Amino acid sequence: MTTEMLLTDLRLMIPELMLAIGAMALLMLGAFWKGEAGAARLIMRLSIGLLILCAAAAVWMAGKAEGTAFHGALRVDDFILYAKTVIYLASAGALVLASKYLETERLAKFEYPVLALLAVTGMSVMVSSNDLITLYLGLELQSLALYILAAFNRDSLRASEAGLKFFMLGALSSGLLLYGASLIYGFAGATGFDAIAAAASEDGAKIGLLFGLVFMVSGLAFKLSAAPFHMWTPDVYEGAPTPVTAFYATAPKLAAMVLVARVLYEPFAAMTDEWRQIIVVLAVLSMAVGALGALMQSNIKRLMGYSSIGNMGYALVGLAAGTALGLWSVLFYMTLYVVGVLGAFAVILSMRRAEGMVEQIDDLKGLARTHPALGWSMTALMFSIGGMPFLVGFFGKLFVFYAAAEAGLWWLMLTALVFSTVSIAYSLRVVKVIWFDEPAGVFEPAPAGVALISRTAALATVALVPVAGVVLATAIAVSS
Numbered sequence: 001m002t003t004e005m006l007l008t009d010l011r012l013m014i015p016e017l018m019l020a021i022g023a024m025a026l027l028m029l030g031a032f033w034k035g036e037a038g039a040a041r042l043i044m045r046l047s048i049g050l051l052i053l054c055a056a057a058a059v060w061m062a063g064k065a066e067g068t069a070f071h072g073a074l075r076v077d078d079f080i081l082y083a084k085t086v087i088y089l090a091s092a093g094a095l096v097l098a099s100k101y102l103e104t105e106r107l108a109k110f111e112y113p114v115l116a117l118l119a120v121t122g123m124s125v126m127v128s129s130n131d132l133i134t135l136y137l138g139l140e141l142q143s144l145a146l147y148i149l150a151a152f153n154r155d156s157l158r159a160s161e162a163g164l165k166f167f168m169l170g171a172l173s174s175g176l177l178l179y180g181a182s183l184i185y186g187f188a189g190a191t192g193f194d195a196i197a198a199a200a201s202e203d204g205a206k207i208g209l210l211f212g213l214v215f216m217v218s219g220l221a222f223k224l225s226a227a228p229f230h231m232w233t234p235d236v237y238e239g240a241p242t243p244v245t246a247f248y249a250t251a252p253k254l255a256a257m258v259l260v261a262r263v264l265y266e267p268f269a270a271m272t273d274e275w276r277q278i279i280v281v282l283a284v285l286s287m288a289v290g291a292l293g294a295l296m297q298s299n300i301k302r303l304m305g306y307s308s309i310g311n312m313g314y315a316l317v318g319l320a321a322g323t324a325l326g327l328w329s330v331l332f333y334m335t336l337y338v339v340g341v342l343g344a345f346a347v348i349l350s351m352r353r354a355e356g357m358v359e360q361i362d363d364l365k366g367l368a369r370t371h372p373a374l375g376w377s378m379t380a381l382m383f384s385i386g387g388m389p390f391l392v393g394f395f396g397k398l399f400v401f402y403a404a405a406e407a408g409l410w411w412l413m414l415t416a417l418v419f420s421t422v423s424i425a426y427s428l429r430v431v432k433v434i435w436f437d438e439p440a441g442v443f444e445p446a447p448a449g450v451a452l453i454s455r456t457a458a459l460a461t462v463a464l465v466p467v468a469g470v471v472l473a474t475a476i477a478v479s480s
Helices: 003-012 014-032 036-061 078-104 111-128 132-150 157-188 193-200 203-224 233-239 242-248 251-265 269-295 300-319 324-349 372-386 392-406 410-436 448-463 465-479
Strands: 067-069 074-076
Touching: 003 014, 003 067, 014 036, 014 111, 036 078, 036 111, 074 078, 074 111, 078 111, 078 242, 078 251, 078 324, 078 448, 111 132, 111 251, 132 157, 132 242, 132 251, 157 193, 157 203, 157 233, 193 203, 193 269, 203 251, 203 269, 233 242, 233 300, 242 251, 242 300, 242 324, 251 269, 251 300, 251 324, 269 300, 269 410, 300 324, 300 372, 300 392, 300 410, 324 372, 324 392, 324 448, 324 465, 372 392, 372 410, 372 448, 392 410, 392 448, 392 465, 448 465
Parallel strands: none
Antiparallel strands: 067 074
């Protein structure tokens, strides 16, 4: 590799370099700084600033940087840069939510933001991966950091149990993914996406590749919390510290969905009819488990876990279309989902009384009277996540439903519509508690950053409606 080629490759990977170098520098700063509390606070702020800078770099690169780097191991284009921008901003928001919580719970350690940065580095590599080897490296870098974050509160039995469950089931999913990747390598004779795509277009290799793809998608479905690989989600959402749960529910979900989309649409584009059946089964099971499971929850974090399972099912509906419209509908849907979930967890982090955090849905009783701003925010966010007309979440679902219908998957679209109606039911249950039940007590004032995110996200569910409408109308016009 010549110096010019190396510099070109490095320019395509500017955000990843910033994250990796920044994480290592902050790790050294924390290790040698004597004042632990001061170090944790400064490193948290620097980490948030670094993520915002990475998002700005990704925006700056859009339209200017496109191609592959390091002999085709990584790819950059506008689709990938958009996904990275949302991942960086969502991660920065999750760190803002964590900042005051960690100090209040005496968990403020400099390792937390460093682990978050390493997880984001893995996500960034995941969405850029153009080879099975880089795919696995990015996925495991993200996963190993997330396993530790789940058990970050070492004095909590629930957190330790959540971390152990996450790790054990994560190891199983990694085994499935690796076995599938080895089968794909065996039948394609290469690990690069372009070489796999060439092999997938040959009839002789299709059966073997399909077996490998089934195992690989099964491993990736775990990262998505897609049923029937969802079993870790409610327990980890409940047991992990709330800011960690907020982090899980946003950036990693988007990164995993983009990775699944790229694996299916690029190396296996010639096998769309085969893998569509797998995605349809995952979508229907996820929508059913998510909608019906959420109806029976009393813990708000477990409810959000089942809601996440269901929402991954709706995103898979768009993915099953197997078209460019379906691909962009998934990215649009996931972006709106991340905004809603980040805001919802900001409200959950505001559920603090003098004795500590509370997590039961009944603790939200009368919130509209005791804390009107929180009540309005949670109402808008739950309705948007549930897909209630006419908030932005509705347009996200409408986009993926339209993509499925355009591809001829009418029955899948109607099935998704039925489960979407059920999902509105559990959203209405939370809203009923907020507005019509007698107050259960008063929460302590929320930290400024948490309050800002909850209100901004709630306003976005309304303010972005015209933008969402224009995007959807433009997509329909272009596809017609």
